[in-house]
Amino acid sequence: MLHPRRSAQTVLLCDLCETVNLQSHCELCNVHLCKDCVEEHLSDSSKKHNVVSFLHRKSTPTYSRCPTHADKHSELYCEECDVPVCSTCVSKKHRGHNLCDVLEKFSSKKESLQKDLEELESRIYPRYEEMASDVQTEKSELETNYGKLTTAADQQEVLHREITAIVNQRKSDIQEMKNKHMAALDKNTDEITQRITELRKIIEDLKKTLNTKDVSLTSTYKSRNGEFRQLLPKVRVTLPSFSPSKINKDQLNKMFGSLSPLSINTEQGYTMKSAEAVSSPPVKPLLDEPRVTATIDTGYYYLYSVSCLRKDQVWTRGENKTMKLLNLQSKLLTSIQTKSGDTPRDIAVTRDGDLVYTDDSNNTVNLIKNKKIQTVITLQGWRPDYVCCTAGNDLLVTMDSDDDKQSKVVRYTGSTEKQSIQFDDQGRPLYSSGGYIKYLSENRNLDICVADHSASAVVVVNQSGKLRFRYTGHPSNTEQSFDPRGITTDSQSHILTADIDNHRIHILDQDGQFLRYIHCDLSYPFGLCVDIRDNLFVAEYDTAKVKKIQYL
Structure with a gap:
């Protein structure tokens, strides 16, 4: 403020009397005071004032002047009206509203x-x-x-x-x-x-x-x-x-x-x-010792895939044409045979609870709703392999060309092809060619994760199909080769893949960093899935049993 008799100089005056040079500062009320006005200011015993020397005041945010009452500072905030208010506003327009300190x-x-x-x-x-x-x-x-x-x-x-x-x-x-x-x-x-x-x-x-x-x-x-x-x-x-x-x-x-x-x-x-x-799911740390909580006997000679319907029910597929729905007590609830009479290549459960299966004998992808089979996709020149359902209820399908020279991942919405993922930015194939095992899963961050058995690698691309990384096994493991089969992801964006010949599961973070193994006396783990509570279900190839494992 300019002093009226010293217009060429800037002089800071007391906020109360506006005539005497200030000397003190109340940090609670954020007002400047002269020596004489300090005593008057402290006379208001309704507040715990903190008057300090002006030179020793703390750096605090500046209170704005109330737009309605120019002589007041907006020291409060009206939550209902979403505006700063002064004490006079509170007693009038904002009476009874929820208030907080500005x-x-x-x-x-x-x-x-x-x-x-x-x-x-x-x-x-x-x-x-x-x-x-x-x-x-x-x-x-x-x-x-x-x-x-x-x-x-x-x-x-x-x-x-x-x-x-x-x-x-x-x-x-x-x-x-x-x-x-x-x-x-x-x-x-x-x-x-x-x-x-x-x-x-x-x-x-x-x-x-x-x-x-x-x-x-x-x-x-x-x-x-x-x-x-x-x-x-x-x-x-x-x-x-x-x-x-x-x-x-x-x-x-x-x-x-x-x-x-x-x-x-x-x-x-x-x-x-x-x-x-994306980044703040409920944190579930990994258990130091994962444990088997249930074992399901499927009745197959060999077991390839498992897909969760509910926390206590799973769909399975083995070496024959029949797909079975079982509970945790190994009770058969439903069984469905493929339309072609041949062994299904893979199975998955949609967000609506319907079963999807691929059939490479007639190059189709089929949906089972109310026990009725509908062929939703028929391929020409390509054979469907493995399938997963995405968070957006699309289908992702790995497939190989009829001459076994090309492989790709294709996204479908219903029967319509929406995306094809085959090459990296340099035009090189992302996946190994030929009719080999390529289980896949969509991660929580929308990455697409493929367990490429023939390449001995987990190949992860982002939602647009750009390569993010390849995981080829733990760096310290130089004796046993990495042999990935089934793959799944959980609510923490962990990637879990079955290492069949080494009888274990690898757990990775979403960026491909190895975290730990799951052993649990597994015997040739093949297919994997995770339920809504992050329980892991493992299909054992040679025992034809599904193990339910708690690892979080």
């Missing part, structure tokens, strides 16, 4: 801001950068892919002048599709870039707000994290294919071949889980 609210708001900042910087912003990178990768491959189409069209130019016009038309169509494809990706890039710019601005503003001591700024802060958790829709473009045919002069245009239409679809953007939902 500094306590200031502290909790700061914590909320800090959490939002951490989520934006560590989870949401990197995910948008990853999406932008995915689109750039697709754009960089666009020239090569469309070049192959143009080359295929060129190879059909065998009648020279007679078909030049048709060839040029095909090229024109391809160019137009390419332009539309690029335009769709450019639009997607612009939308993502705009979101990234907004996120940078929000992050910058949050950092500034966190560094301020102005209660009014923090109290008016409204989080937009929920808005940005809803990621932008991802553009899915089905690359057109060129279908050449033999040239017939009489039906030249018809026989020349056809170019499939360009398909540009926008998938519904999914909502990222909040940082709390």
Whole structure:
């Protein structure tokens, strides 16, 4: 405040009399006092004042002036109205409302801001950068892919002048599709870039707000994290294919071949889980000594798979065509035979409690609802192997080509293929080829985990299909080879995989770091599953028994 007689100098005056230079400070009320006003201020015995020398005052947040009563500070916070208030407001407009100390609210708001900042910087912003990178990768491959189409069209130019016009038309169509494809990706890039710019601005503003001591700024802060958790829709473009045919002069245009239409679809953007939902499940530490709590005799000669229906019921599959539902007392509750009469390749239970099985004898994936079998997927040129149901109720299926030269993981929503995962960023196969065992499971963080028996590795990719890591056994184990079969995940995002020839289960964290083994006198553990209470069920290959194990 400027002294009226010393306008060229800044003088700090007492907040009460506003005429005498201040000397003291009340930390409770956050007011500056002169020597004469200290005694008057302390006369209010309703508060435990703490008056100190002004030079020794603590650095405290600045109380804002009440917008309604300019001579008052907003020392309280109305929880119902979500605004700072002064003592006069409390006795009038906010009578009977839930109130708290404004500094306590200031502290909790700061914590909320800090959490939002951490989520934006560590989870949401990197995910948008990853999406932008995915689109750039697709754009960089666009020239090569469309070049192959143009080359295929060129190879059909065998009648020279007679078909030049048709060839040029095909090229024109391809160019137009390419332009539309690029335009769709450019639009997607612009939308993502705009979101990234907004996120940078929000992050910058949050950092500034966190560094301020102005209660009014923090109290008016409204989080937009929920808005940005809803990621932008991802553009899915089905690359057109060129279908050449033999040239017939009489039906030249018809026989020349056809170019499939360009398909540009926008998938519904999914909502990222909040940082709390992803990173803060109830903590369940690993037991030092896991223990078997139940043993189920399935009656098979060999046992391959187990899938939990409820905490006390499991579906099993063995060496014959019959799939069995058993309880913990080994009682047979239901049995169903495959439609083909052949042995099922794998089984899984959907979130609705229905059974799914793959049948590589007729290349189908089948759903059993109310004991009736529906074929939901029929493959051409590929054989289905192992299957799991995701948190979003999709199906993930490992499959091999008929010539045993390729393997991939495909995501289905109902009967519709939504995603194919086959190669890494360098174009190398992610999985070993051939009709070998590849059990799979979706982790809590939406990673896709495949136990690739032939490669002696657990291969983990993220939700977009990018390789995160490969686990090839504990580094200290140099004598016994890692032989993975079944795989499952739990509520703590642990990855558990059966090491059959070594008669044990490996437990990894979500980043592939080895944690410990489960032994429990296991004999050739094969299939695995975890129920909703994190009990592990292990299908023993040679004893045909299922062991229920508590390990958390």
